[in-house]
Amino acid sequence: DSGVTQTPKHLITATGQRVTLRCSPRSGDLSVYWYQQSLDQGLQFLIQYYNGEERAKGNILERFSAQQFPDLHSELNLSSLELGDSALYFCASSVTGNEKLFFGSGTQLSVL
């Protein structure tokens, strides 16, 4: 158990809908990362937050947004969903954002 909690574990929705994925980092970790793993793809970095503020941005679509709350949990919002958004979404955390990451077990999103 990495100490990073992601909910829900599975999510099935329809095209055009909006969903929210939630991540609770390890106790004491200030930085949260979001990664996407599509079928036959490696993990793609989406976005990083540190202590409530956006620190780095990767290949995140404009239809996606994220935030980190004062209690340090983070949410990834995916809107106007398309079939191609079906993927495994991982959250990871670290203490300061500049060292080894600990990953959650992921949220499997299926867009039908």
Add this chain to the structure above:
Amino acid sequence: DQQVKQNSPSLSVQEGRISILNCDYTNSMFDYFLWYKKYPAEGPTFLISISSIKDKNEDGRFTVFLNKSAKHLSLHIVPSQPGDSAVYFCAALSPGAGSYQLTFGKGTKLSVIP
């Protein structure tokens, strides 16, 4: 454009033998490399890493080798055990303050046959 490539999607090895997983990268700015292991229904877990100033790092049964001139690294597992069966991801890190943004390969699924 894949900056980190794992060209073997899968690998099968007999228990007790050596497993060698390979990884190539294209970005010469990468200065730190990591291997993560992933079991089904779990997130990736850190396995071993190597800095670009070294050419070898060892941790128990796991050794990572780095050839900077060839932009190639490999993970050796000796001896391989059935519990090593998992997907292994190679990842690379660019220098930068305050961010541990990893670039991952697509992974190699290792099957260790008893």
